[in-house]
Amino acid sequence: MELSGAEIVVQFLKDEGVEHVFGYPGGAVLHIYDAIFRQDDVKHILTRHEQGATHAADGYARATGKPGVALVTSGPGATNAITGIATAYLDSVPLVVLSGQVPRAFIGSDAFQEVDMVGISRPCVKHNFLVKDVRELASTLKKAFYVASTGRPGPVVVDIPKDTTDPGVKIPYEYPKEISMRSYNPTVKGHPGQIKRALDLIVGARRPMLYTGGGVILSEASEELTEFTQTLGYPITNTLMGLGAYPGMDKQFVGMLGMHGTYEANMAMHECDVLVAIGARFDDRVTGDIKQFCPNARIIHIDIDPSSISKNVRVDIPIVGDIKQVLTDMLKELKGLKKKIDSKAIANWWQQIDKWRDTDCLRYDRNSALIKPQYVVEKLCEVTGGDAFVTSDVGQHQMFAAQFYKFNKPRRWINSGGLGTMGFGMPAALGVQVAYPDAPVACITGESSIQMCVQELGMALQYQLPIKVINLNNGYMGMVRQWQEFFYEKRYSQSVMEVNPDFVKLAEAYGHIGMRIDKPQDVEGALKEAFAMKDKLVFLDFVTDRGENVYPMIAAGKGQHEMHMSPEWELI
Amino acid sequence: MRHIISLLMENEAGALSRVAGLFSARGYNIESLTVAPTEDPTMSRMTLVTTGSEDIVEQITKQLNKLVDIVKLADITEGEHIERELMLIKVMASNAEQREEVKRMTDIFRGRVIDVKDANFTIEITGDGNKLDAFIDALQHSDIIETVRSGTTGISRGAKCLHI
Numbered sequence: 001m002e003l004s005g006a007e008i009v010v011q012f013l014k015d016e017g018v019e020h021v022f023g024y025p026g027g028a029v030l031h032i033y034d035a036i037f038r039q040d041d042v043k044h045i046l047t048r049h050e051q052g053a054t055h056a057a058d059g060y061a062r063a064t065g066k067p068g069v070a071l072v073t074s075g076p077g078a079t080n081a082i083t084g085i086a087t088a089y090l091d092s093v094p095l096v097v098l099s100g101q102v103p104r105a106f107i108g109s110d111a112f113q114e115v116d117m118v119g120i121s122r123p124c125v126k127h128n129f130l131v132k133d134v135r136e137l138a139s140t141l142k143k144a145f146y147v148a149s150t151g152r153p154g155p156v157v158v159d160i161p162k163d164t165t166d167p168g169v170k171i172p173y174e175y176p177k178e179i180s181m182r183s184y185n186p187t188v189k190g191h192p193g194q195i196k197r198a199l200d201l202i203v204g205a206r207r208p209m210l211y212t213g214g215g216v217i218l219s220e221a222s223e224e225l226t227e228f229t230q231t232l233g234y235p236i237t238n239t240l241m242g243l244g245a246y247p248g249m250d251k252q253f254v255g256m257l258g259m260h261g262t263y264e265a266n267m268a269m270h271e272c273d274v275l276v277a278i279g280a281r282f283d284d285r286v287t288g289d290i291k292q293f294c295p296n297a298r299i300i301h302i303d304i305d306p307s308s309i310s311k312n313v314r315v316d317i318p319i320v321g322d323i324k325q326v327l328t329d330m331l332k333e334l335k336g337l338k339k340k341i342d343s344k345a346i347a348n349w350w351q352q353i354d355k356w357r358d359t360d361c362l363r364y365d366r367n368s369a370l371i372k373p374q375y376v377v378e379k380l381c382e383v384t385g386g387d388a389f390v391t392s393d394v395g396q397h398q399m400f401a402a403q404f405y406k407f408n409k410p411r412r413w414i415n416s417g418g419l420g421t422m423g424f425g426m427p428a429a430l431g432v433q434v435a436y437p438d439a440p441v442a443c444i445t446g447e448s449s450i451q452m453c454v455q456e457l458g459m460a461l462q463y464q465l466p467i468k469v470i471n472l473n474n475g476y477m478g479m480v481r482q483w484q485e486f487f488y489e490k491r492y493s494q495s496v497m498e499v500n501p502d503f504v505k506l507a508e509a510y511g512h513i514g515m516r517i518d519k520p521q522d523v524e525g526a527l528k529e530a531f532a533m534k535d536k537l538v539f540l541d542f543v544t545d546r547g548e549n550v551y552p553m554i555a556a557g558k559g560q561h562e563m564h565m566s567p568e569w570e571l572i
Numbered sequence: 573m574r575h576i577i578s579l580l581m582e583n584e585a586g587a588l589s590r591v592a593g594l595f596s597a598r599g600y601n602i603e604s605l606t607v608a609p610t611e612d613p614t615m616s617r618m619t620l621v622t623t624g625s626e627d628i629v630e631q632i633t634k635q636l637n638k639l640v641d642i643v644k645l646a647d648i649t650e651g652e653h654i655e656r657e658l659m660l661i662k663v664m665a666s667n668a669e670q671r672e673e674v675k676r677m678t679d680i681f682r683g684r685v686i687d688v689k690d691a692n693f694t695i696e697i698t699g700d701g702n703k704l705d706a707f708i709d710a711l712q713h714s715d716i717i718e719t720v721r722s723g724t725t726g727i728s729r730g731a732k733c734l735h736i
Contacts, residue, residue, distance in 0.1 A: 122590060123593055130586070310630065311631060314627075
């Protein structure tokens with residue numbers, strides 16, 4: 001088959017099994033867009049901004065596990081994509097971003113819409129390529145998908161100079177089915193000796209704790225994790241990125257840990273004697289003060305990325321490998337193990353944990369005349385049966401979503417945990433809806449975050465993507481305001497967000513349904529009504545309590561056990 | 573502690589900037605860095621000298637290994653090894669006394685005078701960094717016109733090797 005570079009790009013995507021590409025055209029990618037126009041297999045979703053394209057591809061990838069694909073032009077198209085690429089990088093999301101570049105002869109001449117995309121993206125990609133010859137195009141694309149989706153996944157940029165896609169130059173094309181790279185071979189299988197040592201420690205534990213992160217979801221190891229946890233009968237906590245890897249409604253689940261984690265999860269971390277970290281990376285929002293982190297614990301760490309191990313916290317037994325594979329091996333080994341769990345010690349440990357649990361650390365004022373943001377999330381969870389795809393932006397609403405929506409399945413909770421990108425939520429939700437047109441998809445956001453990518457309401461209309469936007473509108477950048485309340489004597493410097501559009505009218509202007517809800521008794525009904533409209537995007541603008549804070553809270557630099565509790569909690 | 577890390581990497585445009593970028597992005601020290609293609613033109617060999625605690629050097633090697641262009645690496649300071657650096661140094665040599673002194677010093681350090689002009693000599697000298705430092709100290713500082721050093725390269729002794 002003789003194809004031009006532009007046709008190779010599109011044919012390759014089809015051969016690679018890519019069904020959707022999120023993007024925005026421009027000069028350097030016109031040849032590719034022409035090739036897209038002349039076929040129907042690869043569907044292009046036109047976003048309203050390149051940031052939206054990368055977030056949508058990211059949401060698509062997180063929901064499906066398949067690499068998300070974005071296509072942007074050179075220069076500003078490429079730089080607009082950077083925030084989305086960095087977002088995917090920090091959360092290890094497989095993303096392939098194709099960026100146009102000026103023709104090779106113009107590279108380095110400060111040509112119109114030229115930026116050094118390979119240079120600019122380098123610190124926030126897993127890898128990137130500049131295509132220097134059309135004959136390398138297919139193999140480079142194959143490498144990009146391979147690198148993005150294997151090992152610890154991540155975004156890969158392929159920068160494609162315009163002249164390598166010239167429709168006048170046709171070369172033979174064959175889909176490269178396999179690729180091998182001598183410099184890239186991720187370790188998949190865990191070391192059997194390390195697995196034995198780890199199990200010996202795990203089974204002998206008296207106050208064990210399982211701490212699991214996004215790696216479990218990326219590795220599709222939820223089932224194995226659940227079986228492992230339930231076989232042991234040990235308490236388990238998930239990180240923000242790991243929610244849904246273990247059923248959120250199960251009794252062994254003690255909630256999320258970290259800065260806004262539950263009292264029981266953080267106390268159990270602080271007091272445990274054996275910590276099993278699985279696909280988690282000891283992020284500073286989890287550990288708090290590193291010197292006070294799990295002071296009594298011996299630590300086992302399973303991760304596919306050797307550089308995650310002993311990066312922030314020194315571990316005793318590292319196991320490098322794919323979580324799914326390692327847990328499968330561990331389960332097999334566990335069943336044949338002679339050493340038995342000290343069930344009395346574990347029962348005592350549970351007793352202690354239940355005492356912490358009884359503090360009901362997530363309590364909030366349920367009699368308030370104002371809508372409490374927590375209440376909206378709780379009702380959302382009820383109305384959707386805990387089974388919706390939920391994306392979020394960044395801030396208080398993100399934490400409320402993580403605390404109050406009980407995720408029972410992996411890939412249902414989609415948020416920018418690492419980079420903390422405001423504006424992520426809605427385009428990500430739209431990407432999820434593209435992947436699963438019939439699934440309920442909610443974007444929990446706030447009046448500030450939503451305005452960072454609100455233009456994607458246009459994309460939602462164009463492709464009839466009926467997500468539900470849950471806007472927790474408190475007229476503040478809530479998390480900024482909370483820090484200013486606690487640490488800056490309530491000087492709310494530039495965090496007041498009172499001048500907003502009428503969100504109902506805004507939704508309507510884009511051809512969607514808008515609702516404004518300002519009474520607690522209307523919350524449930526509005527949510528039910530919205531989710532009953534299966535073919536409409538509904539923008540629910542909830543006017544919430546302006547002063548509500550996220551509790552518990554570990555202030556930056558404090559130990560895990562030094563939680564700041566809700567005033568509600570102090571009333572007991 | 574000072575460590576010498578030897579890397580085999582794909583001889584691709586941008587591979588060097590990935591390594592250099594990693595060091596600046598993560599705040600690691602970099603004392604010197606040399607790179608050139610090997611007998612296999614698709615691969616380059618880099619020698620990197622860094623300092624840091626054991627934890628940091630462990631992270632450095634892990635992060636370097638994670639770069640997709642890096643084929644293989646070794647911390648050659650973990651075992652017996654040889655290190656060498658090349659220095660070219662231009663010194664004043666305008667009168668007989670000066671010329672004699674520079675020549676004598678060069679011989680002591682087993683360097684070679686590789687260029688002779690009316691007013692100056694250029695000397696080539698190899699050795700580990702300390703030897704080159706010592707040579708500089710042995711010369712009159714005011715006589716040094718310019719120096720250029722290659723940065724350290726190194727290799728493990730015996731059967732140990734960095735090869736694919």
